[in-house]
Amino acid sequence: MSVVMCSLTMAPNVTEEETAVDEGLKVGKLIPQYASPVKHKILYLNLIYFAYWHLAAPYGVYLCFAKAKWWTVFFGFLCFIISEVGITAGAHRLWSHRCYKAKMPLQILLMLFNSVAFQNNVIHWARDHRLHHKYCDTDADPHNASRGFFFSHVGWLLTRKNKEVIKYGKTMDMSDLENNPVLKFQKDYAALVFTTFCFILPVGIPMYIWGETFNVAWHVNLLRYTLSLNFTFLVNSAAHLWGFRPYDKSIFPAQNLYVSFLTLGEGFHNYHHVFPWDYKTAELGNNKLNFTTLFINMMARIGWAYDLKTVPHSVVRTRALKSGDGTNLWGWGDEDMSNKDKLDTKIS
Incomplete structure (x- = not known):
């Protein structure tokens, strides 16, 4: 449980560093497919979290074949699908782009699905994504693909945000989501919501319903979580290069x-x-x-x-x-x- 609470101090789209701007950073030109020279400041706490998840995931693969019950593997896959839908149908298509409208039951369902994914709250996720579309592959793009595969995949989460990202991010109108009661609930009770739906339930259900061990349930869930993160990140990296x-x-x-x-x-x-x-x-x-x-x-x-x-x-x-x-x-x-x-x- 201590690991769970520790993980909740940092979501993949961290926001704490937004106010900690590197004063020596030169302002870049907002032109497409351009990245101004910058000395990245590493967020070491984030680096530790990501390192742990990616070291634990291969062990989860081993447990899936060596010790895990088949119900645990199936449940992990189901949680993966649920979390992906929470990102794709929820945070992305519904709330970032407003490609369709959803009645309250679907909004609540997608918010909970999104909480299983744990990629920060929807409001912050959508803000970064709207910024990405408006200033795609410029210095104001949070995961500017002009900086290469690693940066656009995960490096942008391991370093402080570019000045331009912070500057233009403040100009994004997020009132439609900030006034949404479902999303406000997720943001206001983030620690409780993400702890429950990304960690406690995916680990507790296999343990208490079909007798899985904590070690297996925990690491299979971390495997699911790490795969979900990386597959989502591929849209920012691989799908911008190849x-x-x-x-x-x-x-x-x-x-x-x-x-x-x-x-x-x-x-x-x-x-x-x-x-x-x-x-x-x-x-x-x-x-x-x-x-x-x-x-x-x-x-x-x-x-x-x-x-x-x-x-x-x-x-x-x-x-x-x-x-x-x-x-x-x-x-x-x-x-x-x-x-x-x-x-x-x-x-x-």
């Missing part, structure tokens, strides 16, 4: 199918940065690699999700012809498209 750019070849974000598979549909990143309001984050809602879209569609069917925003295929096709790199990732007009989709592309 892949196709069918819609805008001038930006870093790319279509990366591997990232989409690992993040339940968040790797169609070139499309997402061109059309960030589309609830699918993908041009055809490719449900084979987009579980999050399936989840939102299911919530829409029962009336919990509504006003789903999307982009006509004719508009998508026009943009691809105008500024894309010429790749044809989904094969417009092929057999996998519906008749309506084919008609839209012919019209364009």
